[in-house]
Amino acid sequence: MHIPDGYLSPSTCAVLYAGAAPFWAVALRRLQRRLAGRFVPMLALVAAFSFVVMMFNLPLPGGTTGHATGVALATIVVGPAGSIVALSVALLIQALFFGDGGITAYGANCLNMAIVGSLVAWACYRIIAGRAPLTSRLRVVAAAVAGYLAINASALCAAVEFGIQPMLFRDALGTPLYAPYPLHIAVPAMMIGHLTFAGAAEAVLSAGVIAYLQRTNVGLLRDTAPGAVEDASLPAIDVLRPLWLALGALMVLTPLGLLAGGAAWGEWSARDLADPAARARIVAVSGSAPLPSGVPHGLAGLSTVWTAPLRGYAPPFLQSTALGYALSAMFGAGLVLLTVFAIRGMLLKARAR
Amino acid sequence: MTAAVIHRGFVEKTLTSLLHALERASSSERLAEQRGLLQHVDARVKLLGCLALIVAAAVSRHLDTLTLLFAAIAILALVSRVPLHLLTRAWAIIFVFTAAIALPALFTTPGQSIATVAGIPVTLQGLRSAAFLVDRVESATTLGLVLISTTPWPQIIAALRSLRVPAAVVLIIGMTYRYIFVLLRSAEEMFIARRSRSIGRLEGAVRRRMATATAGVLLGKALALSDEVYLAMQARGFRGEVRTLEELRMRGRDWTAGALFTAAAIVAFWQGLR
Numbered sequence A: 001m002h003i004p005d006g007y008l009s010p011s012t013c014a015v016l017y018a019g020a021a022p023f024w025a026v027a028l029r030r031l032q033r034r035l036a037g038r039f040v041p042m043l044a045l046v047a048a049f050s051f052v053v054m055m056f057n058l059p060l061p062g063g064t065t066g067h068a069t070g071v072a073l074a075t076i077v078v079g080p081a082g083s084i085v086a087l088s089v090a091l092l093i094q095a096l097f098f099g100d101g102g103i104t105a106y107g108a109n110c111l112n113m114a115i116v117g118s119l120v121a122w123a124c125y126r127i128i129a130g131r132a133p134l135t136s137r138l139r140v141v142a143a144a145v146a147g148y149l150a151i152n153a154s155a156l157c158a159a160v161e162f163g164i165q166p167m168l169f170r171d172a173l174g175t176p177l178y179a180p181y182p183l184h185i186a187v188p189a190m191m192i193g194h195l196t197f198a199g200a201a202e203a204v205l206s207a208g209v210i211a212y213l214q215r216t217n218v219g220l221l222r223d224t225a226p227g228a229v230e231d232a233s234l235p236a237i238d239v240l241r242p243l244w245l246a247l248g249a250l251m252v253l254t255p256l257g258l259l260a261g262g263a264a265w266g267e268w269s270a271r272d273l274a275d276p277a278a279r280a281r282i283v284a285v286s287g288s289a290p291l292p293s294g295v296p297h298g299l300a301g302l303s304t305v306w307t308a309p310l311r312g313y314a315p316p317f318l319q320s321t322a323l324g325y326a327l328s329a330m331f332g333a334g335l336v337l338l339t340v341f342a343i344r345g346m347l348l349k350a351r352a353r
Numbered sequence B: 001m002t003a004a005v006i007h008r009g010f011v012e013k014t015l016t017s018l019l020h021a022l023e024r025a026s027s028s029e030r031l032a033e034q035r036g037l038l039q040h041v042d043a044r045v046k047l048l049g050c051l052a053l054i055v056a057a058a059v060s061r062h063l064d065t066l067t068l069l070f071a072a073i074a075i076l077a078l079v080s081r082v083p084l085h086l087l088t089r090a091w092a093i094i095f096v097f098t099a100a101i102a103l104p105a106l107f108t109t110p111g112q113s114i115a116t117v118a119g120i121p122v123t124l125q126g127l128r129s130a131a132f133l134v135d136r137v138e139s140a141t142t143l144g145l146v147l148i149s150t151t152p153w154p155q156i157i158a159a160l161r162s163l164r165v166p167a168a169v170v171l172i173i174g175m176t177y178r179y180i181f182v183l184l185r186s187a188e189e190m191f192i193a194r195r196s197r198s199i200g201r202l203e204g205a206v207r208r209r210m211a212t213a214t215a216g217v218l219l220g221k222a223l224a225l226s227d228e229v230y231l232a233m234q235a236r237g238f239r240g241e242v243r244t245l246e247e248l249r250m251r252g253r254d255w256t257a258g259a260l261f262t263a264a265a266i267v268a269f270w271q272g273l274r
Helices: A010-053 A071-098 A106-129 A137-168 A183-216 A241-259 A270-274 A276-285 A297-302 A321-352 B010-032 B043-059 B063-079 B084-102 B124-150 B153-162 B167-196 B204-235 B252-272
Strands: B113-117 B120-123
Touching: A010 A071, A010 A106, A010 A137, A010 B043, A010 B167, A010 B204, A071 A106, A071 A137, A071 A183, A071 B010, A071 B124, A071 B167, A071 B204, A106 A137, A106 A241, A137 A183, A183 B204, A241 A321, A270 A276, A270 A297, B010 B124, B010 B167, B010 B204, B043 B063, B043 B124, B043 B153, B043 B252, B063 B084, B063 B124, B063 B252, B084 B124, B113 B124, B120 B124, B153 B167, B167 B204
Parallel strands: none
Antiparallel strands: B113 B120
16 A cells, blocks of 8 residues: 555656645644644654554454554544644655655655545544444444545555556557556556455454453543433434435445436437437437437537536546446535535634624 | 464564564664765755655656666665665565566556567567566665665754754654654563463454454553653643754765765756656
């Protein structure tokens, strides 16, 4: 998972550094505001812990062993901002001092593991655990799922970064200059190991340590569980949680849309109306009502006004339509959530004034 | 490989990883105190110089430039007294690892076929692509090794500070590095203690519980230690401002080294992008 120097082009590395920078800035500012001087030793020790825990060989079901990053664990104990900074520091020391991960690829490694990993782990943990009591079994399950999904989201990011290299960077002979495998090879090659061993290692570590802390040091779980019910007999389900779970399930299931062939009735494009075979299909599903000859003038004119960047829910660089569907779902849902949260933030600010 | 090695449990494997990390760090610190060429150069010059050459290796679009750059880096490593056995071991490990990753590219990359292996055509583009990857990774890793083997850690921290990395981040990095050893030792002791009171082979679930409980104890210790460190810092007057002890000053030879690094990087960029 630690991308070394040489696998990604310098321009990709620069973009990923730029992508990581705002997260570092916001995380540091939040921590400074919340913890004042205390954040320095706390993050140093959590970073040192992350470094050491990455060396643990965890026994996995089936008799093998595997390494974990501890990203979900760090997120559950110190929150996403703390985890982003602590893991970034651990990754820097690994890159500079131990040659694990490149220096030019440091931004990429941080974005994949520290930032995406922490945010995915945080979202999963909070959505699944909801307001469950600190000692609830649900928190152990939430930690396992958070660890499993966080490491797989990180691996998917790394795979996409590898996979776009041969499309973008080739010499005059057509030689890929960096990571040589396109997306349809890079994504499965990377994900097979992470969906099985690495994901299992992360789930085992997160769930095992959370279960241990529940028995011995439950206070460490309190900071990231606001609103956790103290009385285990009260219902712990957050009203929004089923909706979040349903949204996640729908995103994963979007490739099912591929099972339905052809265009939806009435959603025909100018290209469909110009293609005789498509025209015949449209007439067949419209009760044999005749179509206007050629493409209507207004449709032809308006269809070129705006070209969507993710046309047909499949970004042009992706070879797999199913993956394109799932990524488009995540991208679209992310944009909608971002807009809603931004509007909510503005409204709350206006109300506070 | 002996049967004992094959049946090593997770405790032994983890102990080996922990000891290996400790050993690597202490050997780097010993090397940084040697009297080689780069050991006398200012850490900022080395950090920026090595970074410029890593980027030059990354942008190069020509295998001959990359190979020459790698040769120059190898000479730089040798005159800086990075031991040959350390270099050859690093090169061999990287070669095996990167070549294993790049090998299928010989067959999967579309292009002009130059040979066939077991009936599958090898393409020129695939071969060149694999060579690019190996060459780049070897060059960048050797530069990283040269930087770390010739620069004591406190000087790297001071260099980061003078290159405008925020003071709090530099302080966190410095403290992390020191406490990694404390926690490595702690983890090592816990695993040795556990091993010395275990007999026979434990069940999978028990072993998992044991490993995660050790990680849990270590996390608890780390956070308790962070509270104690904060109190100790406050007791010594820490009020949030960060100062570093190491003051770096540029001397004549540092400027010369800086000029040489710049010239080398410019030539490498120019030749790599020609």
